Amino acid sequence: MKFSDTLFELPSAAAPAPTPRFINLRGRESPGQPPRSTVQELTEGLMAEAASVSPKFFYNALGSRLFEAITALDEYYPSRTEAGIFQAASAQMAGALAENGLSHPCLIDLGAGNCAKAMALIPPLQPRQYVPVDISVDFLKDAAAQVQNSFPALDIVGVGMDFSAGLALPDEVQGRDRVFFYPGSSLGNFQPAQALAFLRHMADPAQGKARGLLLGIDLVKDAATLEAAYDDALGVTAAFNKNLLRNVNELLAADFDVRQWRHVALFNAAQSRIEMHLQALSDVTVQWPGHSRRFLAGERIHTESSCKYTVESMTAQLKLAGFRHIRHWSDPQDWFAVFWAAL
Numbered sequence: 551m552k553f554s555d556t557l558f559e560l561p562s563a564a565a566p567a568p569t570p571r572f573i574n575l576r577g578r579e580s581p582g583q584p585p586r587s588t589v590q591e592l593t594e595g596l597m598a599e600a601a602s603v604s605p606k607f608f609y610n611a612l613g614s615r616l617f618e619a620i621t622a623l624d625e626y627y628p629s630r631t632e633a634g635i636f637q638a639a640s641a642q643m644a645g646a647l648a649e650n651g652l653s654h655p656c657l658i659d660l661g662a663g664n665c666a667k668a669m670a671l672i673p674p675l676q677p678r679q680y681v682p683v684d685i686s687v688d689f690l691k692d693a694a695a696q697v698q699n700s701f702p703a704l705d706i707v708g709v710g711m712d713f714s715a716g717l718a719l720p721d722e723v724q725g726r727d728r729v730f731f732y733p734g735s736s737l738g739n740f741q742p743a744q745a746l747a748f749l750r751h752m753a754d755p756a757q758g759k760a761r762g763l764l765l766g767i768d769l770v771k772d773a774a775t776l777e778a779a780y781d782d783a784l785g786v787t788a789a790f791n792k793n794l795l796r797n798v799n800e801l802l803a804a805d806f807d808v809r810q811w812r813h814v815a816l817f818n819a820a821q822s823r824i825e826m827h828l829q830a831l832s833d834v835t836v837q838w839p840g841h842s843r844r845f846l847a848g849e850r851i852h853t854e855s856s857c858k859y860t861v862e863s864m865t866a867q868l869k870l871a872g873f874r875h876i877r878h879w880s881d882p883q884d885w886f887a888v889f890w891a892a893l
């Protein structure tokens with residue numbers, strides 16, 4: 551066959567992948583018109599004496615891309631360590647699922663982002679349905695389309711939602727054989743008591759209907775390694791943190807100036823968590839419709855807690871939530887662990 555024939559035949563030979571189904575449960579969040587609950591939640595956090603904003607507000611379109619950049623940093627060991635664990639043990643994980651009767655699960659990917667982690671697991675786990683879920687709706691739509699391109703025959707249902715508010719999934723998501731995939735140590739954004747409640751919610755036959763859970767958890771280690779991972783030399787994590795103020799400006803029509811704030815990351819050993827804060831460099835007044843807040847120089851807004859567990863403390867949590875058949879895999883340094891837990 552001549553080269554020109556090959557070129558000519560390409561379009562008909564490769565049928566375009568179907569567009570995945572996508573369900574957006576987030577409503578419209580155009581500038582100045584977010585749901586009232588979002589305005590209330592942000593206002594309450596910003597007006598509190600110890601101001602805070604939930605880390606879910608990192609993830610506008612730019613925030614999702616900045617997080618993707620963080621995962622490529624030398625200092626940010628969790629992503630590559632976890633990827634190494636999946637690479638080494640995905641066949642064993644598939645075996646564990648099969649032992650629990652989950653050979654072709656419905657794989658529900660919480661905080662799927664660019665779906666890169668799940669893409670590596672789809673061949674070994676052979677899901678019947680893949681359900682990426684994320685708060686960053688447009689970013690997820692593009693990512694889900696790319697997964698469909700790589701796996702044209704796979705049944706994909708993308709869901710745009712804030713799952714911190716509940717795990718009631720749309721009817722398009724099959725109820726049987728649900729395996730939740732919650733990688734990256736994102737469970738660490740909940741305080742331990744909330745994390746337990748969230749795990750129970752997953753396991754509840756009336757709510758998440760999970761039969762199993764694949765969970766990535768960052769483990770406690772020395773403070774210097776942890777703090778470097780959340781305060782990298784290039785300043786990407788600082789940009790990620792400050793971008794939250796840009797998202798708040800858009801959602802609330804507020805007037806934060808990112809130049810007036812400094813990124814702070816510290817390990818709180820007593821609570822076993824990395825904390826990220828934004829610290830005012832000078833006295834600042836921030837305004838948005840109906841409100842104004844004065845911050846004194848040095849005052850902080852708490853933007854994230856990333857709780858770190860031990861294998862023992864997470865195993866105990868999973869048992870308390872009702873999971874049985876708990877196994878884990880970790881890297882040679884024991885920096886990160888992936889748990890399989892079935893009901």
Ligand code: AVJ
Pocket residue numbers: 620628734735736738739779780787854855856
């Ligand atoms: C996506 C919540 C797992 O806590 O390590 C990365 C977010 N924050 N760098 C984490 C994050 C700063 C990340 N999680």
